Amino acid sequence: MVPSSPLLRCVCVRKAFPGVLALDDVSLTVEAGTIHALVGENGAGKSTLIKILAGAHRLDAGCVEIDGRNVDISGARDAEHHGIAVVYQELNLVRDLSVAENIFLGRWPTIPKTRLIDFSQLHRSATSLLASLGIDLPPKTPVGELTVARQQMVEIAHALSLDARILILDEPSAVLTPHELEALFTLVRDLRARGVGIIYISHRLDEIFDLADLVTVLRDGEHISTRPIAEVDRNRLIAEMVGRELTDEFPSRDCPIGEALLTVDRLSAGHRFRNASFAVRAGEVLGVTGLVGSGRSSLLKTIFGAVRATSGKVCAGDAVGPFKSPRQAMAAGIACLPEDRKQEGLLLQRSVRENATLANLSAYADAGILSSRRERGATSDLMRELRIKAVSTESTVNTLSGGNQQKVLLARWMDRPHRIVLFDEPTRGIDVGAKYEIYSLINRLAGEGVAVVMVSSELPEVIGMSDRIAVMHEGAITGILDNRQRQATQEQIMRLASGEVCANDS
Amino acid sequence: MTRKTDGTPVQPRLAAPNPYGTETSSFVTWAVRLRMPIVLALLVIVATILTDGVFARKENLVNVARQISFEALIAFGMTLIITTGGIDLSVGSLVAMTGVVAAIAMRGIGADSASLCILVGLLAGVVVGAGFGTASGTIITRFSLPPFIVTLGGMLIARGLGFIFCSGQPIYEGLPEQLTTLGSGFVLPGLLGKTLPVPVLVMLIGFAVFWLLLARSVFGRSVIAIGSNEEAARLSGIPVRRTKLMVYVLTGGLCGLVGVMHSAKLMAADPKIGEMWELNVIAAVVVGGTSLFGGRGTIPGTLVGALIIGVLNNSLNLLHVQHFWQKVVLGVVILLAALLDAGLSRLGKSR
Incomplete structure (x- = not known):
């Protein structure tokens, strides 16, 4: 290990998908024992960058260095081997298995000369790992019985059981209460003190100012800035993310109340x-x-x-x-936009058109038979009005970014008064x-x-x-x-x- | 996992490759969409070559169409059920039971007024079939029970009732002679060079009606929405219970229609018929590209699926392949279709 080289360095990483350049020569450096916040709008390229580090995407050009050595991450196992762990917003846990079983998922200790799981060893290992992280979790409880916040802790413990030196947290706070968030922050700061390099992704700027040492802004696949948090001004950060000045975070409203x-x-x-x-x-x-x-x-x-x-x-x-x-x-x-757009809102495998017209189908039908021409027309109007970025009205919804998915759901309810x-x-x-x-x-x-x-x-x-x-x-x-x-x-x-x-x- | 197999990078399914949506028109997309028609075309070519052209003769092709017509008709209803995420195992037994009920009804009217008698028979079959579907659908929707177990029960009940209604003996007596037209008759002489069997005509009408229903109607869109996300459909004001109930009613009605036509074909109501039909029908639907998980299904796909199975059965018969081996070949083809489906849709997704 060369002492002067940073823990993780991405150099001029480029990744293109059909029709869009997701990452355009993006560079990012993460030093050991720092928290590096990554911010940007949906579609800015954050997810693509993470997926490259996690081995889910291949980069088209550029390179990733760990400890100054060029590494090739072509699969999840490579990422694991290089000490990179990702905790995604949507947790990857087996709900019916216990905390301990999830932490060591697929790597359960076995009784010698058999293929039987050594549960006492498993629970001992889990208990000591959790204790060393200062996480208070019962190792034998099924994770499905835990709150989302505690499930996230299990996921982090899982990552660190793999000796991860680089921990990537993708919007960990989206589902947490303020109290739970504080517990997460304590853990993350503790990990920083142990020399783990952390990439923290969040849309909540308060957290970033609270937690991060450095902040990098991505926009439309390009690297915009990287600065120590102390030198960052909130409004300027927002302006850099959206690429224009938002005079106010909340637009003002002045309408009579009836x-x-x-x-x-x-x-x-x-x-x-x-x-x-x-x-x-x-x-x-x-x-x-x-x-x-x-x-x-x-x-x-x-x-x-x-x-x-x-x-x-x-x-x-x-x-x-x-x-x-x-x-x-x-x-x-009455119209109602549900909280969980994937579980309760969208038909993920279906088109923007089928999603947008779902709550108002009879408006497009004569005697029960739908007019796809009218559906398409109305959907393109809504897409223009709500600025939904999609190739066409027939694009499958699960290929859109989160913000655009939410707008498709809005479109469903804007479709009629x-x-x-x-x-x-x-x-x-x-x-x-x-x-x-x-x-x-x-x-x-x-x-x-x-x-x-x-x-x-x-x-x-x-x-x-x-x-x-x-x-x-x-x-x-x-x-x-x-x-x-x-x-x-x-x-x-x-x-x-x-x-x-x-x-x-x- | 991103692993290089034969040099092609395969992306994991979780990846959302492009924030602006996927390209919709490309060669691969078309190949994926038309995979089953392509398989059917290849089968037809191979069958024609192996049988020295016997397969492709008009009489034989009409024969294939006649052979698949009953199960294809039921498969159209089953496509709706599977697209909602459900299943119906009772269809085969229901064909037998409704056939018996219709025969009893016709015997009761008497063969003196043939047209009235046939009309009553048809009505009895369809109403009893739809009624049975109503019962299954009601239990499924009211008590939120899995369709698999409810219709498994229904399958046994319908089979048993069929035997009970006719005391275990096939009914030959009291059926009007004109009934035979419904099962073995022809219409539109001159068309197709020869003639169009009545069951094939009925199947084609069913095809048109159910295609329109699934692809173009509010009802069909509701079926798809329920299968792809039931909660989202409910929160969008889709009448989930009523729609789910309706797909079982429609399929039950189709079983009744087929039950009467089948009795007409045999000129007898046999409580033993329809064994294994539920699986043949499900096979046609799934080979036709409908997802067993719901949310994705088409009627033309189901027709292609039924044709693939029909062509295979027919050509193996022509080639004098032993009956037992036919089953093995059919099983292998169903597995291959599923593998092809999975492989090609992964290819389509990874682009």
Whole structure:
């Protein structure tokens, strides 16, 4: 090992896919014991770069050096051999196997001269590894029973059990609560102190300023800048990512607020949440926030008829619910964008057209027979309007980037007018530029007199976008804050969300 | 894994290669899309050569079409079921049972007024078949049970009821003579150089109707949406239960129609017929490119699948291949089709 050479160096890496240059001479250096943040919009090339390091893609030109030596990474095993480990946003764990079995997946210790797993040895190894990392996890528990945050810890332990010296974390924070995030940060800082080189990818700039030593910006496959975090200015960073100045992270909205369109009265759904009451008026955005598990998403789904209400009332215009199915809720003028776009939203194997028209099929049909010409026309209009980047209306949705997938889902609901639109985490996992477009779209809807409910766990977004903010704690609304002047503070919200106080101004 | 096999880099399935979507028109895409028709064409050529042209004679081709017509008709319904992510194992037994029920109904009316008698028989078969499909579909959708187990139960029930209704004896008596047209008759003399068998005509009508239904109708789009992501379909206001129920009702109705036609062909209602049909039908659907996981299926594909199996059976007969060996060859062909499907779609994806 040559002491002066960096742990990992990518030199002029180039990768092209049919029709697009994903990486154009990108260079990146990661020193041992540093956290290097990688930022950029979706489609900037971050994922491609990671996949090259993980051995999932081959580079077309350039080279990767580890400890100053040129290495060839042509498969996952090569990456593992060179000490590179990736923790993807979507975890690769076997839910029915235990923590210990997952950590040593496929490398289980066996009883000598047999092919039987030596479980006592396995649990000992897992316990000592977890202890050395300072992770408190029961080795025998099936990972399916753990929270997502703890599953992520298992994934990190798995990576480090392979003696990884370079750890790549791809948006690890997207699914974590603030408390869990703190635990992750502690672990990551600890790993840095042990000399692991870390590449950290996130769309949340706060985290990057909190955690990283260096930050590199990619845009459209090109390297834009690499600077120590201390020298980075937040607005400039955003400008570099999107390639233009965004004067404000949240576009302003100034529209009159009319009469109540959606009234929820003492709505309950079993143990998920209880006695939720509020009204949303035309042109108003109601933010709903709270910790994971506080019942935010269930509340939204119950209004939409996807979860059965156990008591209470929902009024949408003339229609009185609770609605028994999404179909009924839609008939009452309600639209709902689900939280998990892959599980609950998209038909991943199907085309943009089939996804965009799904909620409004009868509009394209005469006597039950669809007109593909009309579908195509409407889809191209929506693609232009929402600036969806896809080759054609017939492109398969799973080939699009996250932001574009989210826009396809938006297109499905913009396809016909709704008076009430429910958003569940509308900007999760998508980049700054696309976020801005989605905020603008929400504002446009409000301007058209739509009543908007937006569930979000990102407090700056809730404060930046809502007229009022409902905060939930363990299934109950603990307070509704007035935010017409954007005057709510994160502290106020967190106190309500943690159940410390109960405001009664609703 | 990215491994170099025969010099071609193969990309892992997880990779989303291009953030702006895939190219849609290229030679490989076309080859992938037309893989089964190409296989069918090759089979036809090979069969023609091996049989010194006997295979390609018009009478023989009409014969092939007649041989596949019953199972192909049911396969069109099965395509809808499999595209929703379901399966129906009861189709073969249901053909036997509805055949018996229709024969009993016709015997009851009496052969004096033949057309009324046949009409009642057809109606009885289709209604009872659709009713049976309604029962299976209702249990599947109301209690969220796996279609495999529900229709496995249905298969045994229908088979048993078929025997019970006719006390275990095939029904020969009381069927109107004109019924034979439905099973063995011809229409449009002069067309095709010779004539078009009635079952083939019915199959072609079924083909057109189900093609339109799956590829162009709101109902068909709902079927595809449910198969590719049921929760997304529900949250988009698709009537999931009603649509899933409907595919079983339609397939049950088709079984009833085929049951009557089959009795007409034999001029007898036999409770033993239709054994193994469910597997032949599923084979035709899957060889035709429909995904057993749901979300992807086409009616033309199913017709091609049924033709591949039909051509194979027919040419092996012409070549006097022993019956037992025919089964082996058929099994191998189904496996090869699945392998080809997997291999080619990976090739298509990795581009």
